[in-house]
Amino acid sequence: MTGMSTPKGAALVTGGARRIGAAVARALARDGYDVALHYFSSAEPAERVAGEIEALGRRCRLFRCDLNDHRETSALVPAVREHFPNLDVLVNNASIFERGTLRETGRDLFERHFNINLKAPFFLIQAFAESRAGGQVINILDTRVSRSDPHHAAYTLSKKMLLELTKMAARELGPAIRVNGISPGMILPPPGGVVDELERRSQALPLKRTGDTDNLVAAVRFLLNNPFVTGESIHVDGGEHL
Numbered sequence: 001m002t003g004m005s006t007p008k009g010a011a012l013v014t015g016g017a018r019r020i021g022a023a024v025a026r027a028l029a030r031d032g033y034d035v036a037l038h039y040f041s042s043a044e045p046a047e048r049v050a051g052e053i054e055a056l057g058r059r060c061r062l063f064r065c066d067l068n069d070h071r072e073t074s075a076l077v078p079a080v081r082e083h084f085p086n087l088d089v090l091v092n093n094a095s096i097f098e099r100g101t102l103r104e105t106g107r108d109l110f111e112r113h114f115n116i117n118l119k120a121p122f123f124l125i126q127a128f129a130e131s132r133a134g135g136q137v138i139n140i141l142d143t144r145v146s147r148s149d150p151h152h153a154a155y156t157l158s159k160k161m162l163l164e165l166t167k168m169a170a171r172e173l174g175p176a177i178r179v180n181g182i183s184p185g186m187i188l189p190p191p192g193g194v195v196d197e198l199e200r201r202s203q204a205l206p207l208k209r210t211g212d213t214d215n216l217v218a219a220v221r222f223l224l225n226n227p228f229v230t231g232e233s234i235h236v237d238g239g240e241h242l
């Protein structure tokens with residue numbers, strides 16, 4: 001596209017084709033970042049988001065990768081850096097969220113949650129940190145990091161570990177890289193879920209409402225723009241963690 005202004009930098013958003021990831025990707029583009037948009041199965045939605053980002057005058061390139069596959073995951077950041085040498089923001093947003101208590105969780109369900117929700121962010125952060133240029137990481141967690149949800153055992157444990165990784169990485173990678181987390185609550189119903197059901201459950205929260213993607217994006221902006229914050233996790237959950 002012609003007439004582009006100088007980008008603020010480039011941001012890799014995992015799971016950026018739909019829902020929360022797409023909202024974050026659009027917001028970063030509005031704030032002046034070029035976007036490396038990762039997706040796995042949502043090719044057409046990813047193309048649409050890329051079109052919207054380019055219409056904002058920013059560059060956007062799509063990167064397909066199965067984060068359940070370690071070999072593919074290892075290749076993602078190097079591939080992004082070939083196109084965006086100025087990569088300086090990583091948003092670990094992609095995730096799976098499947099039911100299963102301790103009794104019900106088989107090895108496959110357990111491993112997929114840990115691969116996609118924890119192991120992939122771990123190695124993406126490692127690859128991101130290889131550049132000496134510095135930057136910022138935001139890990140999307142879940143309000144469940146502050147309690148135990150026995151119905152989503154593998155998911156909850158993977159996100160609790162991602163919170164620990166956020167703090168550990170913040171210690172190791174500062175001062176060049178800041179690492180923070182956001183712990184959302186009822187923002188969007190799970191794919192195929194019902195909005196009314198979420199509204200009903202939200203009446204039990206201190207703020208008696210659901211959130212929206214703008215609430216989450218506001219937390220992303222706060223973390224990116226505050227150079228004295230690292231290893232922090234912000235609940236964006238209407239008080240659910242209380």
Ligand SMILES: NC(=O)c1ccc[n+]([C@@H]2O[C@H](COP(=O)([O-])OP(=O)(O)OC[C@H]3O[C@@H](n4cnc5c(N)ncnc54)[C@H](OP(=O)(O)O)[C@@H]3O)[C@@H](O)[C@H]2O)c1
Pocket residue numbers: 014015016017018019020021038039040041042043065066067068092093094095096097116140141142143183184185186187188189190191
């Ligand atoms: N929705 C909420 O209210 C809520 C509440 C608490 C926490 N969160 C957290 O917020 C983040 C975004 O939530 P969301 O509801 O928008 O997420 P989502 O729709 O459930 O999933 C986000 C993306 O993850 C990607 N993904 C899944 N499996 C993958 C794989 N094997 N390899 C690569 N990518 C894969 C998918 O990409 P493709 O579609 O391209 O396959 C999907 O679009 C997640 O980390 C979630 O845990 C959300």
